[in-house]
Amino acid sequence: MPARRRRSRPVWFPRLTLRGGIFLATGGALFLNALVIDRRDLLFVACLLLAVPVVALVYVTVRPAKLDISRTFRPPIVPAGGDTVVSLHVRNRSLRPVYGTRWRDTGSAGIRVPASMQLPALDRYEGGPEGGADTAILEYTITPRQRGVYDVGPLMLGRFDPFGLALSERVAGIAHDLVVTPRVTPLPGSGEALIRGDGSVHELLRHVNPNSDELIAREYRPGDSLRRVNWPATARHGEIMVRQEEQRSNPEALLIIDTTLTGAPTSGAGRAGDRTNHHDQAFELAVEVAASVGVHLLDENFRLQVIELGASQLAPGAAQTRGGLHGDANSTFRAPGGDRLLLEGLANLVPVERADLDAARAMLPRGAARGLNGQVPAFAVLVDLDEEDATDLAALRGHYQPAVVFALDTMAHRPVEILQDAGWHCIAVRTPRDIPDAWNQVQRERGAVHDPA
Template sequence: MAAVSRPLPTLRGWVVGACGVVLLVAAGWFGRVDLLFAGLLLTLAPLAALIALTFDRPWLDVSRTYAPDAVAAGDEVQVRLGVRNVSPRPTPAMTWVDTLPAGFAPTAARSLPSLVARADTGVARGADTVTLRYTARPQRRGTYLLGPLLVTRTDPFGLARGGYGVGESKVLVVTPRVSALGPGVAEVSRGEGTDPELVRHSIPSSDEVTPREYRPGDPLRRVQWRATARLDRLMVRQEEQLSNPEAWLLLDTVRARPGDGEAFERAVELAASVAVHLLELGYLVGVHETGERRLAGSYQLPGGDHLLVGELAALAQSTEPGGDVVGRFAAGLRGARAAVPTFLILAGGEPGFGGELAALRRYASPAIAFLMTPAASAARESLERAGWVCVQGDEGRDAAAVWSLAAQAHQRATAQRFAEVGDV
């Protein structure tokens, strides 16, 4: 239950031991029995304290909870420790500090009050239990082990100090930051793609949806105001053909060169933000990675957002590609009823990879490629030639800023296509 570290003398213990040695030398020099007795007492006292701390360990049971259970990188998590004395003897007053992994700010040592002996019945009486709390702020996503709890005590005379690790470690899941993204990209077609949007603008009389009467729970964005005004009752778009719109996202997880870890972290944060944004819009989101497959692959609400960010918390870069990534991704896109919103988040810049992805443009609308590293920018020419909208995800821009750039670039590309259609 308790792992003991090597006890060491305190400053007082060193001074007392040194005084004892001096008295022993003086006793031999002057032949004084009283000095010999005092010297032996002072010399052996720190040694006795060290032995006592080695064998007289605190028997404590520690329960550990987090609020929330999973925290986003950069946010605070409240750590609650329930410490109970399971020894038949009271514990002395001690100090405590929790064991934190790298990336967490260390906490200052705090006092742990004396706890009474546990009841003979084995049931906690209240005074043998104390609750400890502190706040941690992880800065980077991942899974971390917090604990064990480190308690430090001294002997009654303050001659020696010993530290003990009590309780077990517990995993804390730190998910990537999920930024709130503004409108402008995925909301354009709600799964229909840009081409139907062009048809609506070139042929304004086309009627693609069937109105029906409003039912409680229908989102207000589906209200069809023309039909409402004509029939004098609230009508909404039927949109049965779009009851399960799809969107696809490809995340580059292959390490192309050393030192691109920060770019990969930005890529994961962007992937989490985009995917959660799409889920909140009602999309069925397919997520593929270019390296070893570690994600479930398909997500939808309810629950899909929590599942995805939890999986992304432990996602690591791979050294080798995960097979025919483009082929699997293309198969998913071809399975959709029409061109669907598709997002590429590239960080590795594998040679020739951009050309393979460029060929998928006919299945994607809108088609957005986020280039997170200079190496990934090598694919820009081939992607833009095929019609992809490319956005540079430079360091210093958060996911919301990169998404805003994508929205602006997409609007410009759409306006250009509207102009081309009008000229025909």
């Protein structure tokens, strides 16, 4: 699950290396042998072998180096499966040089950091700006595979004694958050087609978001799409007239995300365990579908409202506990910058428990459709909807045009049938490779309905 991944940090104490352990074991064996055979010279050697590791432990413990650590990510937000460069700026704040130190970074589960490496020698603190001999820059690349917010850090600095008998690791700096967003699959259909109306999907969206500008006609110009010919105006003027290019600046769209995962009944411990794992995988795919559709709509300058079927996580609050279908406020995203905010929110999205909604169902007409002007395109990504929620969603079909459901393979048949009977166009999505085809299917289906030919 992509919840925030934290792990407890162990407390590191000075410890002996393998060489130090051999010294200690050899010294102990010689000490016992010297006592048995009463050899003072052997006793002296034994005590020396025992004392050296102890002194080494003290050496690596006292007077630790004072270092300033700053950490940056390039880029600071990375999609799942993408690379980001971790850059560590290490500066010596001590009045003595630092050498013979090893470093290793730490990270949450799911973050693979490099093994321990030698820290470049640092001169004593010089003052002034960074970049002198008292500063070193350490860089490495990480590739998180799953969305979420990960801890990277703190840095661990290992100090050895000159003989390599003891090691002391100390924490330096603090952990920093790395935001890993869901993957975004580019969807077919150019921005120009959406803006100018060339393309079946946008013809549909323009049709369900009419405004006065589209009713204005002008003369035909070479290159204009014949789909935009205004035939009544052509008859009146005696020449070919087309609909005005200027369009609504803030068309609206709705994105519904299933976050409850409570639809399927449980029958048997073994099957429940398997289903839970399967549902988690399906939920990750659902978030990827939602990210792809949401970013695509924002790129086309839609004002996007997002509904979560569970308690709101994108717009949390004390009253945001019933879900967007039952009165909770919707989250709204706009371009520019809305795509980044949406992806950052989806990075933290997790399945939640379904609330008791018996008293909330009276609020249905004011829930999901609140704040929307007329009919708007709606895209629902469903993982495990139960029949009651499917009935609630089906009752709102009249507010949306088109109304499209991307159904994961964890959906039961009956909720899908309820939505289809209400007029929702249901498209199955089983793997990330199905996302472009599913969007193409929307375009083909809606284009076939609205193409005058």
